[in-house]
Amino acid sequence: MGKKIKKGKEGPVKEYVSRTKALKKLQVNLKDFRRLCILKGIYPREPPQKLRKQHKTYYHNKDIAFLKNESILDTFRQRQAHLKKIRKALTRGDKLKAGRLRRNQPKDKLDHLVKERYPTFIDALNDLDDPLCLVSLFASFPTHKELHIPNTLIRSCQKLINQFFLYVSAHNCLRKVFLSIKGIYYQAVVQGATITWIMPYPIQASLPLDVDYKIMMTFLEFYQVLMKFVNFKLLGQEIEITDFSEEVMKLKSLAQNNQIEIDEAFKEDPTIQQMDQQQQETKKYSELFKGLTFFLFPEVPKSSLEFVILSFGGEVMWENDNKNSQLTDPKITHVITERTVQKNKKREYIQPQWVYDSINQLKLLSVADYAPESTLPPHLSPFEQLNLEEVQSESDEEDGQQKEHKPYQNNKKQKEKQAKQQEKETKKLAETMLSRKNKRLYDMIKRKEDEEQQKKNKLQEKKKMIQSKQQ
Template identity: 40%
Template sequence: MRRLKKYQSGEAAQYITRRAALRKLQLSLNDFRRLCIIKGVYPREPKHRRRAQKGSSDIKILYHAKDIRFLLHEPIVWTLRDYKIFAKKTGRDRAIKDFRNLKRRLALYPELRIDHIVKERYPTFIDAIKDLDDCLTLLFLFSTFPSLRLIPREQSFLCRRLTIEFLHYIISSKSIRKVFISIKGFYFQADIKGQKVTWIMPHHYPFKPHSKAEVDFKVMSIFVEFYTIMLGFVNYRLYHSAGYTYPPKFRSEINNDLEDNFKDELSYVSDRIAALNSDLISTENIPEEEIDDMDLDLLEQGQSSNRIMKLKKEASELKKLRSLFKGLKFYVNREVPREPLVILIRSFGGKVSWDSTVFVGATYDESDETITHQIVDRPILSEKYISRDYIQPQWVFDCVNKRTLLPTNKYFVGVVLPPHLSPFVDGNRDSYVPPEEDDIQNEADFNENKPVEVNANSSEKEKDTPTMDDEQLQIAYMQEKADFEEYGHIENEEGENDDDVENAENDKEKQLNEKLSMSVQTGKVHKENKNIRRKNELDEHRLQARMVKSRHRNLFRKLIREKQVKEKEKWLLKKKRRDIDAQIADY
């Protein structure tokens, strides 16, 4: 057997540089990057970089050698090579002005199809749903872009159409569970086929072009190319599983592929929101209430255990959440962001409209007397109706997160709003917890541990049982002690033994002291010395460090360093909150 030379085995044989991969695949850098993004092949970080780079000390981009061998068998490689041949031949035809041959070659432009790669990367439908987070976030972002040099208008319109179709399924299936407003945009979380899918819908601002150094739109556009195919497959499966026709047919002719719809940015966004306020045409009319009732009936037939009771409780809460805004009619003012509100209100059974003279897609006017809530984001209104509540937009988001209709008095026009807390954080986390969240948690714990009132069917003996406070116990103790002394004096006069009397007296005092020790006494404030506590923590830490074995010492130091970083972040957030409260108090 031939003896292997140096760097022919181990990590040196497992990794390959990007330059070597380009030579092996015979592709340009742009085509290689496009192929890797579509196939899901990314650079790797070796454990020993010097060995992987065959003794070189430079920092190079490394790939797994097996991934590059995997790319060799991909049919897309031949299509990318055809692109290079096509570019050379068409350039030659333009140079010699052979326009007849150029027209023939343009008609035979090679088409890149990646449908089989979507099926290859996601063998099951659930796998595709699990990977929808990044896909939806990027497509929602691109759906708001205007026409750029590297982002054609057709691509942004395709992203808009796919996201509208996805939102229509979310609205019809009532799948939204959590929502949050942040600086980045609106966070949404939906339950699709038992999987939690979270995405960000960006705020709509007038678009400002960025320099090429800030954002590489070419790379992002390659991701969008793959994600549009992926979301198209997902939408098709979701619509057919819910009994809807795909592509969806809206009852209004708003969402048409016309150039007039997206010449103006305002009308572009307005048409997008108007499409969400129309209903889908279903081939199977199955009421959502019947499905929920069947699930609850199946749970009731099972055995009564803690798990079954928990499932019943979750099912009843979910049924109540899906009809949260049922029977309510909302009117949105022109200064309020309409798209997230339309999604939320329609997802939970409500109806929504706006000013038809400004935006298309309105279903009723402001003068409608059946409107129950009007969403306003301005301090003063010229005209008000007594039959409706005027609230700020945060009320809708907080109602969804709390899963109940909150009182509207805290969200009236001009009122300082309560804190908008994120529902995506863990309540038992070790990091900084805002005081408002802490108060809400304490209130919830108090309601759970609230003492139960005496039942009317309880026995009269339990109701009439008297309770003794400290003063009554002290009086009883003094009375018994006086009676005992008098009784002992009489016994001594009759000639009883003094030792027996003393023993009896000691036993009696012991019983009375035990009775007093069981009573409720006034608590005393114990002031802890911070220096002593800090010293004890340092001693405990030193003892733990001594007990750690030498081979685990680096891991122990890493854990301690992470703990210190978390404590520092927590302290900084507390300090920031104290400064904000001080500024508010001074103001």
């Protein structure tokens, strides 16, 4: 008879460790453990059925062993020792020493973590969606003493976003834009990597107090370092942006000067052919607003429109900008406003939606539909599978049916069809608004519903078969 193995000593149960045991192994408190896990990209694991009944948080043993050798643990310990020194100085009444110690607190160096988590530059670009969302969110925040959100942090976030926007607009990387209730969705293709992020509207936000900002700040700390690396790699230097449009023009002229002519002998090479295709594609996007100059009125979102128009080859002006532009400038071709103004026959007067819809359809739309007085057409999401052409073809079919039949015959059917179509569109819009977590849950529920429907259909078929046999 073999030796009896004690419960929890071997097998799949041994591969997992609870959070309390992990804290004892690493000799850190819960606050530092959370911070370490966020910075290293380690998350709780779903344990086997035996452990799931205990209602505890579990981690993989390999992950905890991986955290043991982390250099940040030393800085955590140094910081704890430093805090003891500050407390001692305060109890003795030596405020000068306490202040000096506070200024010289040991800080975490996260450069090695970026290199560790993203071995290649394309890996960093592929994972840039969440960093851009969080950095742009903090860039729109007001300063808050109670929540420890200083002005320096907000400014650094704004600087990082502006630097990334500078590269995107100078190299015509922007592809799609969508104005939603949450904010403005952008999609850009940077060196072959598709990046999608959301930017909040430039409105002063009131910060809710029930959100854990400390965890968000930990994520932000790592994302800022990652963004600095990415921006430096893209731009080649750290640029202080004073005038966005001027910097974009400088970068565009530099890119044109640095263009390399390829010899005819190498033109048949597949990699060079792929590069040519990419250049032709970017040329399409860069020439959409070529030769057009837009004047922005105060009520329109300046920063978004400036970024978008410059990305597609246009020029932007507004009153009292760095060039001291005026509405009387003869270069102006389009005026973007949301109110009725005195019109000039040589210019086109449009609402901001015209710019975004033209970008999504990659053609200059008719200006008559977007005049300041007129009601705007629906702003459809470019991220949806449903094409604008399909919507137009459906509407054309409906118009044809109306012409063929008499109005009193198909009035009811038409109303039902419109109601169904509207329901479909609202459902699809709601799906796009879902977060990643909720989207996964929604997909799971949908899958289960489909499976149940398939089972029902099979049972009905069997029933029909049995009934036909009995007859």
